[in-house]
Amino acid sequence: MSDVIVPFERPQSEELTGADRNAPLNIGVVGADGRPRPVRVLLIGGTTDEVGVITGRLEAHAQRSFRVQATDIGELDSATEEVSVDLVLLIASEVGPALASLRILRQRVGEFPVVLIGEPGDWQQRELLVREGATELIGRAELADPGVPLLERAIDWAVERHELQHELRRAREVGRHLAHHDTLTNLPNRQAFRARLRQLLAQARRNRRQLAVLFLDLDRFKHINDTLGHAVGDRLLQEVASRLKSCVRESDMAARRGGDEFNLILADIRRGQDAARVARKVQTALAKPFKLDGAEFYTSASIGISVYPADGRDVETLVKHADIAMYQAKGQGGGTHRFFLPNMNDRALERLELEQSLRLAIERQEFRLHYQPRIDLESGRITGVEALVRWQHPDLGTIHPDEFIPVAEETGLIDGLGAWVLGEACRQAVEWREQGIVLDSVAVNFSARQFRRQRPAEVVRRALEKAGLEPGRLEIEITESAVMQDAGVALESLAELRALGVQVAIDDFGTGYSSLAYLKRFPITKLKIDKTFIRTLLIDPKDAAITEAIVAMAHSLGLRACAEGVETRKQLEFLRAPGCDEVQGYVFSPPLPVEQVTPYLSGERALIPDTTGG
Ligand SMILES: Nc1nc2c(ncn2[C@@H]2O[C@@H]3COP(=O)(O)O[C@H]4[C@@H](O)[C@H](n5cnc6c(=O)[nH]c(N)nc65)O[C@@H]4COP(=O)(O)O[C@H]3[C@H]2O)c(=O)[nH]1
Structure with a gap:
């Protein structure tokens, strides 16, 4: 050579x-x-x-x-x-x-x-x-x-x-x-995830081992995306992807399903609790602030876990069950994980049926509004009503909003439903006015999603115009937690609503985590004390103290205080002392259909506090 x-x-x-x-x-x-x-x-x-x-x-x-x-x-x-x-x-x-x-x-x-x-x-x-x-x-x-x-x-x-x-x-x-990876995060995509899971399942079957599938959905991601734009949303997803990767072993897999949904496969676990450990590790990794565009963001995830072979033996079942468990975690307020349990399946089916019939309900106009009077505590005068939606289901009868509003929120159906409620309440207020019944205001609930949508003031302005109602006669109720989800953005939306002339009340006050610094700046008109405090007012001195403190705080901020869920005369009497302005509750009247509430509003019938409850 x-x-x-x-x-x-x-x-x-x-x-x-x-x-x-x-x-x-x-x-x-x-x-x-x-x-x-x-x-x-x-x-x-x-x-x-x-x-x-x-x-x-x-x-x-x-x-x-x-x-x-x-x-x-x-x-x-x-x-x-x-x-x-x-x-x-x-x-x-x-x-x-x-x-x-x-x-x-x-x-x-x-x-x-x-x-x-x-x-x-x-x-x-x-x-x-x-x-x-x-x-x-x-x-x-x-x-x-x-x-x-x-x-x-x-x-x-x-x-x-x-x-x-x-x-x-x-x-x-x-x-x-590219065919196997998600272009935004470079994580394996849904197809690659399924192929890998199939392969790992075969291995687990041969070696008689367990494996876990985690279904992960970011909490409040849509909010970040809607309010801060897709570019920030995309960067957040990329950062989340890299944190997820760091939480799993080489033999495991972190994949992106799409949107803000991710899957993890834990290839070989000894017991279910190993998966819980990884879920906690993921939460810790996500809990650190995300620094994007010079600002800090926080997110958390709702995680559902299914384990092979107990919760399923094939790709479809394991993913479906992890998904169902994820929904349960989300229902707990997010930031947590849940293992799949067999009865979750039934609940998931029920939910699916509910979702389907909810879609139809909007088309078939199965919704009605009930109105609950609100009374000025000092004068006993009816100051207004709160509109509360009811679903007249053809088979199941009346369904209460607590059951379907969360589903309507998650599926986006709330947009159509909320618009209908707003339009109908405004129309009814005008009809009452034409009958000579002039109320200070008709209150309408706005869900978190309705409020998050850009420019809620625009939706309200159109509804007022269409009905011909003066803005000052409408009150929008937004829960404390919805407002505080992103207080900065809320401040703007509230200011726009106030600029229109409508009144704004913070609902369920005391149950969320208010930033008092923001509360001071919010251009609101009323605080509604949550009924959980009122219920135990006379039993738990702490709740009594909280109620008094909320009333005092409302007054010092120049707001009216309204107590919700007042059921007894004693509660009513208690609320007089700190000077609570308004009350609402069964002690006077439950929410009623329009034909039943109208005689009270017109003065044809007197609203007398119920004495049976004590
Ligand atoms: N225990 C007790 N409860 C009383 C009493 N007085 C009134 N309530 C109930 O307390 C709830 C008050 O409404 P909310 O806090 O805004 O809570 C509402 C509100 O957050 C939501 N909601 C109702 N209608 C609508 C709507 O049109 N749009 C939206 N986004 N949410 C709605 O659903 C929630 C539940 O509505 P409802 O089932 O109508 O329940 C109503 C009402 O029926 C009382 O003395 N004792």
Whole structure:
């Protein structure tokens, strides 16, 4: 074996011209430092003269230098063991040895261009040689002719073709990667997740091991996306993806299903609690603030867990059950995990049925509004009513909002339903006015989603205009938790509502976590004390103290205080002392259909506090 080192800087060859000379032949020509390096050539076979001719011609090559190792065809086996080559020149006249050499080369050295220098055989033989790895074929006789730069061209073409093949392979790999990965987060996508889960299930079955599927949905993601824009939402998802990856082992998988939903596979767990540990780890990872665009965001996830084989033996069942468990976690307020339990299935089915009939209910106009009077505690006058929606289900009878508002919220059906409630309440207020019943205000509940939607004031303005109601006669009730979800954005929406002239009450006050700094700045008109405090007012001195404190705080902020859920005369009396302005509750009246409430509003019937409850 000889080793010929050819210096790198070569004068330009007169033989290679035009496109050939400038062709970008990079494979094997660029070293690790980014600088061109000699092309490593393995020259196999040939006579001493031929080896001499070839090395001479390579030395004279215009653009690159070559480092040639020559070996006999018979020594190929041992020669290729430790060489790394960029290009092979194989001299073999017979098809048999040429094919055998090509096969050895492919096995031992791998992928590289091969210029076969031999006797031109028939096309079938040529085809066979190409199939076995010959990139270019030239005749042995042509080597000797210095006037024809066939060898140089063959080398250039071989390298070029090899490079193209290489690029094609890479493009295919990229294509395959894209087909199996989510472009935003670069995590495996849903298809890849399913394929991997199928594979891991087969392994778990063989080895009698357990595995867990986690279904993860970010809490409040839609809110971030809606209010801060998709660009911030996307960056948050990317950051979440990388945190999720760091929570699982190499053998596990973190995948993105789409939107803000992710799946994890824990490939091998000893008991279910191992999955709970990972779920907690994920929550801890997500609890750290996300710094995007110079601002800090917080998110958490609702995680459902299903375990093979207890909760399912196939991909579909395990994913479905983890999804159901995730909904349960979400129902607990998010930021937590739940294991799948068999009875969750029934509840999930019920929910699905509810969702389906809720869609129909809107079309079939099965909703009615009931109105609960609100009374000024000092004068006993009815100041207004709160509109509360009821669903007259054709089979199930009256369904209360606590059962369907959350479903309507999650599915987005609240948009249509909320708009109907608002329009109907405004229309009714105008109808009462036309009957001579003038109320301070009619209150309408706005759900968190309705409020989050951009410009709730616009929806309200249109409803007022359509009904012909003065803005001051409408009160919008928004729960404390909905407002505090993103107090900064709420501040703007509330200001717009107030600018319209409508009144705004914070509902269920005391149950959420109000930032008093924000509360001070909110342009609201009323605080409604949650009925849970009123219920235990006379039993629990702490609730009594909280109620008094809320009334005092409302007054010092220049707001009215309204107590909800007042059921007894004693509660009513208690509320007088701190100067609570208004009350609402069964002690006066439950929410009533319009025909029953109207006589009270018109004064035709008097609203007398109920004494039966004590
Ligand atoms: N224990 C007790 N309860 C009393 C008493 N007086 C009234 N209530 C009930 O307390 C709830 C007060 O409404 P909320 O806090 O706004 O709570 C409402 C509100 O958050 C929501 N909701 C009702 N209608 C609508 C609507 O049109 N849109 C939206 N987004 N939410 C609505 O559903 C919740 C429940 O509504 P309802 O079932 O009508 O329940 C009503 C009412 O019937 C009492 O003395 N004792």
